[in-house]
Amino acid sequence: MIKSKICDLLGIRYPVFQGGMAWVADADLAAAVSEAGGLGIIAGMNMNGEQLRAEIKKLRKKTDKPFGVNVMLMSPYTPEVAEVIIEEKVPVVTTGAGNPLAYIKKWVDAGVKVIPVVASVALAKLVAKRGATAVVAEGGESGGHIGEAHTMPLIPQVVDAVDIPVIAAGGIADGRGMAAAFMLGAEAVQMGTRFLVAKECNVHQVYKEKVLKANDTATAVNGRRVGHPARALKNPFTRAFTERENAADATDEEIMAFGTGALRKAVKDGDWENGSFLCGQVAGLVDREQTCKEMIEEIVSQAETILRGAASRCE
Numbered sequence: 631m632i633k634s635k636i637c638d639l640l641g642i643r644y645p646v647f648q649g650g651m652a653w654v655a656d657a658d659l660a661a662a663v664s665e666a667g668g669l670g671i672i673a674g675m676n677m678n679g680e681q682l683r684a685e686i687k688k689l690r691k692k693t694d695k696p697f698g699v700n701v702m703l704m705s706p707y708t709p710e711v712a713e714v715i716i717e718e719k720v721p722v723v724t725t726g727a728g729n730p731l732a733y734i735k736k737w738v739d740a741g742v743k744v745i746p747v748v749a750s751v752a753l754a755k756l757v758a759k760r761g762a763t764a765v766v767a768e769g770g771e772s773g774g775h776i777g778e779a780h781t782m783p784l785i786p787q788v789v790d791a792v793d794i795p796v797i798a799a800g801g802i803a804d805g806r807g808m809a810a811a812f813m814l815g816a817e818a819v820q821m822g823t824r825f826l827v828a829k830e831c832n833v834h835q836v837y838k839e840k841v842l843k844a845n846d847t848a849t850a851v852n853g854r855r856v857g858h859p860a861r862a863l864k865n866p867f868t869r870a871f872t873e874r875e876n877a878a879d880a881t882d883e884e885i886m887a888f889g890t891g892a893l894r895k896a897v898k899d900g901d902w903e904n905g906s907f908l909c910g911q912v913a914g915l916v917d918r919e920q921t922c923k924e925m926i927e928e929i930v931s932q933a934e935t936i937l938r939g940a941a942s943r944c945e
Contacts, residue, residue, distance in 0.1 A: 632808075632930055632937075634817040635795050636764065640722060640743065641696045643667030646808075646926050647766065647797055649822030650674070650700020650724055651774065651908070653897040654833055657685045659922070661692035662830035666923035671698040671724060679710035686718050696721045698745070703728025716740040724766060727775060729753070734760045747799070749777025749784070751791045758792040765792065766820050769800030773823050773910035775860045776800075776851065782814070789815030803912040805932020812937065823910040824929075827919045836900030837907055840865075844913035853889070856882045860889075863907040867892055 634645045646668035648660065652675035660670030670693075672685050682699065689697055699720050701711055704727045712733050715723055723737055726747045734757065737744050743763040748754045754765045767788040769781025781800040789796050798811035799820035811819045825831060827838045840863055852871040853859045862868055874880050874888050889906060896905030920928070 632812075632934055634812075636797065636818040639763065639795065640669060642669050644926055644930050645797075645818030646929065647671065647698075647724075647799075647818060647820035648825050648922075649772075649774075649799065649820050650698070650726065651822050651826075652676075652702065653893050654822075654826065654831065655700065656832060657688035657692065659825065659828060659831050660697055661689045662828065662922040663825070663926070664689075664695040664697045665693040666921075666926045667695075668922070668926050669696060669698055669722065670922075671700050671722075674699050674701045674705065674711050676702065676705045676707065677711065678707045679714040682711055683714050683718060686714075686720065698722035698724055700724045700726060700747075701730070701733075702726055703730060708733075712736065715742060722763075730757065730762075731760055734762060738763075745797065748788070749779060751784075751787050754788045754796075755791050758794050762794060764795040764797060764817070766797040766799050767816075768820070769798075770861075771801030771911040772799055773849070773861050773908045773913075775853075775858060785811065785814040785816055801910060801912045803910075803915045805929050805934075805936055807912070808929055808933035809936040812933070821929075823913050824916055824925060825922065826909065827916055828922045828925060829919055830922055833897050834900030836902060837896055838919065840902070840907055841909055841913050841916055842918070844909065844916070846911070846914040848913055849909055849911055853885075856885050858886075860906070860908060861910060863909045863913070865905070865907060866903045867906055 644667040648663040650671040650673045652673045655673035660672045663670035722743045738761045745764045746757045747766040770776040785798045795817040797818040798816035802819045803824040850864045850868045855875045892906035895901040896907045
């Protein structure tokens, strides 16, 4: 069975993280992933402290396995969320949408394992120096907010730059992706798009159906003009967003406002016309709904077979 430093470090069976997707990664999905042997992660998004506390308690009623919380650092509630994480003794924190340096020491001193999501070698080195337990290096193939570097070149460069474990993310949805990540030096993988169609995932059924029907060219990136690029399935919303971005008379404030609330419309309402269906380029490999347990065990089994086969080629 595939095992890595991350498994021992976090007390999980399989080196598989579930991405902290806003509006998607709730207690139900995170608990199912953790119960299946991976690391389930609750998305803190714009929750206040008490809302997050309630979600943590809900998860703990479903599983006693390790789990994490993803903190969106640009949220105005981050300071109170940071305290709730300590009070609730959350085992693992991942961070995104900002720089976590103001919180790392406080969390580490409280026994929390801090694993920032990074999109560059520079940020990986910075958080490692400040005490991060590991980093998630996320390539631009992923869904949601992305950086410029792609997974294949990013992972080995981050692995070479830091002396802490690296989790690979972006464009990984099956055992082939997991095997490739390990060959690049990663200790685990993080997946988001694959878990969108998990039976325990509470996104609207329209969202799941659109992911299942997607192909290799089904996504587009909006938001580069305002410095917040995000990858989503192509739909009327992304086309309208592109038009606004390309309009000479549109201000950055107008463009940012145009996208407000669009993710919720996709996740909760299944609104294909006006919703932002965040999704990675790997959607074309996602072809059926499964339980989280089925997904994780299938992916790990595939990766084991591939890695054994790779070794035999050197004989």
